[in-house]
Amino acid sequence: MSLLTVEGLRVHFGHGDTQVQALHDVDLTIEPGEIVGLVGESGSGKTVTSLALMGLLDPRSSRIEGRAVLDGKELWDEKGERKTPRHEIPMAMVFQEPMTALDPVFTVGYQLMETLKVRRGMDKRAARAEALSLLDAVGISDPKARMKAYPHELSGGMRQRVMIAIALACDPKLLIADEPTTAVDVTIQAQLLDLIKKLSRERGMSVLFVTHDLGVVSETCDRMITMYAGRVVERGPVKEVLAAPGHPYTAGLLAALPSPESRGGRLATIPGRVPPPGDVVEGCIFRPRCPYAQDECRTEQKLIALTDTREVRCIRSREIDFEGVAS
Amino acid sequence: MRILRVVGTCLVAAIPTLILATLIVFMLQRLIPGDPAVAIAGEYATPENLERIREELGLNQPLIMQYLTWIGNAFTGDLGTSFQTGESITALVMQRLPLTALLTLMALLVAILVGLPTGVIAAQKVDTAFDRFLTTGATFGIAIPNFWLGMMLIIVFALNLGWFPGPGGVSLQDDPAGALRALVLPALALGLVGGAEICRQVRSAMVESLSTDYVRTHRAKGLSNRSIVWKHALKNSSLPFATIVGLQVSRLIGGAVVVEAVFGLSGIGSLAVEATNQRDYGVIQAVVFVAAVIVLLTNLIVDVSYRLLDPRIR
Ligand SMILES: Nc1ncnc2c1ncn2[C@@H]1O[C@H](COP(=O)(O)OP(=O)(O)O)[C@@H](O)[C@H]1O
Ligand code: SF4
Ligand SMILES: [Mg+2]
Numbered sequence: 001m002s003l004l005t006v007e008g009l010r011v012h013f014g015h016g017d018t019q020v021q022a023l024h025d026v027d028l029t030i031e032p033g034e035i036v037g038l039v040g041e042s043g044s045g046k047t048v049t050s051l052a053l054m055g056l057l058d059p060r061s062s063r064i065e066g067r068a069v070l071d072g073k074e075l076w077d078e079k080g081e082r083k084t085p086r087h088e089i090p091m092a093m094v095f096q097e098p099m100t101a102l103d104p105v106f107t108v109g110y111q112l113m114e115t116l117k118v119r120r121g122m123d124k125r126a127a128r129a130e131a132l133s134l135l136d137a138v139g140i141s142d143p144k145a146r147m148k149a150y151p152h153e154l155s156g157g158m159r160q161r162v163m164i165a166i167a168l169a170c171d172p173k174l175l176i177a178d179e180p181t182t183a184v185d186v187t188i189q190a191q192l193l194d195l196i197k198k199l200s201r202e203r204g205m206s207v208l209f210v211t212h213d214l215g216v217v218s219e220t221c222d223r224m225i226t227m228y229a230g231r232v233v234e235r236g237p238v239k240e241v242l243a244a245p246g247h248p249y250t251a252g253l254l255a256a257l258p259s260p261e262s263r264g265g266r267l268a269t270i271p272g273r274v275p276p277p278g279d280v281v282e283g284c285i286f287r288p289r290c291p292y293a294q295d296e297c298r299t300e301q302k303l304i305a306l307t308d309t310r311e312v313r314c315i316r317s318r319e320i321d322f323e324g325v326a327s
Numbered sequence: 328m329r330i331l332r333v334v335g336t337c338l339v340a341a342i343p344t345l346i347l348a349t350l351i352v353f354m355l356q357r358l359i360p361g362d363p364a365v366a367i368a369g370e371y372a373t374p375e376n377l378e379r380i381r382e383e384l385g386l387n388q389p390l391i392m393q394y395l396t397w398i399g400n401a402f403t404g405d406l407g408t409s410f411q412t413g414e415s416i417t418a419l420v421m422q423r424l425p426l427t428a429l430l431t432l433m434a435l436l437v438a439i440l441v442g443l444p445t446g447v448i449a450a451q452k453v454d455t456a457f458d459r460f461l462t463t464g465a466t467f468g469i470a471i472p473n474f475w476l477g478m479m480l481i482i483v484f485a486l487n488l489g490w491f492p493g494p495g496g497v498s499l500q501d502d503p504a505g506a507l508r509a510l511v512l513p514a515l516a517l518g519l520v521g522g523a524e525i526c527r528q529v530r531s532a533m534v535e536s537l538s539t540d541y542v543r544t545h546r547a548k549g550l551s552n553r554s555i556v557w558k559h560a561l562k563n564s565s566l567p568f569a570t571i572v573g574l575q576v577s578r579l580i581g582g583a584v585v586v587e588a589v590f591g592l593s594g595i596g597s598l599a600v601e602a603t604n605q606r607d608y609g610v611i612q613a614v615v616f617v618a619a620v621i622v623l624l625t626n627l628i629v630d631v632s633y634r635l636l637d638p639r640i641r
Contacts, residue, residue, distance in 0.1 A: 086546070101541055103544070106559070
């Protein structure tokens with residue numbers, strides 16, 4: 001049985017006439033221990049998907065539809081209201097911005113220990129011991145001293161490690177990592193990726209790895225899901241998809257990837273931008289930017305199975321050979 | 328021992344302000360029209376008489392010497408003698424100060440007890456009817472003059488309902504319990520407006536804190552809403568809170584003059600009024616000096632609490 005099953009996830013923002021739909025029937029599954037990449041340019045709906053699953057969208061300005069089951073627990077009911085208290089759901093999230101995601105006026109130790117108390121019902125002594133071992137597990141040297149540090153006393157990479165430790169304190173079966181390495185430099189990025197892979201392997205923890213960087217996906221993930229304008233446009237095993245993308249958008253992202261030879265040179269980019277929620281596009285959502293668009297693309301596209309393991313939202317997928325990368 | 332270091336730093340930082348403030352208080356007396364010697368000896372005093380008084384008061388010395396003498400005396404507890412009664416001004420102040428101190432403290436308590444919870448609750452219900460009701464109320468509340476509110480409270484709660492004693496006849500020394508009761512209405516008159524102001528500040532600070540990324544992290548962790556609001560968001564809002572409470576103290580001391588007059592309380596505010604009527608320069612100067620020291624002390628406390636509450640401030 002899958003660890004996470006999401007069916008027909010829709011998110012609307014706003015009310016009445018100004019209401020817009022940010023997610024359109026997103027389906028996804030994550031198996032135990034699997035690392036799934038969620039990719040797409042900025043504005044594709046990756047963060048909205050993550051926040052919806054975490055129950056972190058503001059109910060005053062958003063509405064959730066669809067069904068999501070994690071580890072046998074329904075995340076919300078038909079009205080989109082939380083069904084299981086958050087601290088009973090084995091899911092945690094690491095955010096993009098390590099500089100602001102930690103509380104500036106409480107120590108690292110305090111923030112870790114309070115998580116352990118809420119999530120695992122530990123008393124102060126047990127929480128302290130576990131907090132030290134978590135800091136050690138995320139590769140922070142001298143955990144005793146770091147417990148007393150305030151976030152502003154740590155570097156960006158260190159703070160992100162602390163964020164990961166806090167997430168681990170929730171004892172998650174699913175970790176959602178929303179562009180956790182975007183705000184740190186390249187060496188730190190590589191270390192954090194290794195850390196997340198290692199933790200996933202050691203703990204059998206599944207990861208939904210959100211990124212706009214296909215390079216990171218190819219290094220880190222087992223399967224990938226490409227999102228565009230609030231829709232899943234392609235999914236499949238990372239190796240297969242990157243070797244031969246099935247959707248022009250995935251292919252475009254791949255072409256925009258800096259290869260070792262072209263590093264420092266200008267990147268090929270996909271002209272245009274992601275249509276924001278509320279923009280009306282007739283037929284295939286990617287058509288205005290698609291170099292392969294034809295008349296037949298004027299109808300709305302459904303996800304179609306390409307192979308047993310691959311799905312793609314493009315009617316011309318079988319006719320066109322998109323350029324992939326060997327890995 | 329962080330606290331000792333912090334207090335030390337703040338004390339040192341307060342010294343220039345202290346010098347400036349006392350200089351202003353000192354110069355104030357020189358700027359008030361009229362000659363103190365004439366005020367003491369009367370319009371028809373002989374020149375020799377005036378000269379003798381000036382010498383006694385040290386008025387013929389250079390200004391800087393006068394200032395140093397005065398400040399030295401003031402900080403060792405000697406505020407001089409009243410021109411009018413010949414009494415020790417220190418004794419006069421000490422007799423009146425406790426009532427005002429108690430009134431101001433009670434008013435501050437009222438302001439915080441009213442302003443803090445309402446502000447926090449309003450911040451959680453941004454843009455609901457409750458929030459609008461509260462913010463509108465606070466806006467009107469800030470505009471209410473102390474004396475009017477005082478009179479309304481007297482009319483309703485003292486004269487009509489009889490729950491509290493009417494104006495006058497309060498002595499902290501003779502009847503502490505009665506005085507405490509008699510101070511309830513004045514404290515309300517003085518503190519409610521401050522409560523409205525604290526409410527507005529706390530609300531906007533809390534709205535900001537509650538929309539931050541770290542609050543989202545706390546929610547993701549599964550902390551209860553109560554812990555997020557009353558522990559994390561509140562502590563992160565404590566700088567604006569400390570600031571507004573500090574400002575309230577100076578406002579309350581100023582307002583005490585009016586409220587003491589309305590309620591017939593013989594505190595330091597009414598002492599200032601009496602002294603002004605009688606042109607008792609020494610007493611006026613002493614009252615202003617005491618007020619200035621209290622305000623400076625408040626600022627010192629606010630400053631220290633900043634550094635203790637926010638680890639980012641060194
Ligand atoms: N609270 C919100 N209200 C309205 N629109 C939103 C809100 N949050 C996100 N959006 C919109 O939804 C779209 C997807 O955003 P997001 O999920 O953040 O993209 P990304 O893939 O870069 O993480 C964007 O166009 C964004 O402007
Ligand atoms: S359906 Fe047509 S427009 Fe859409 S991605 Fe495929 S080729 Fe491009
Ligand atoms: Mg995002």
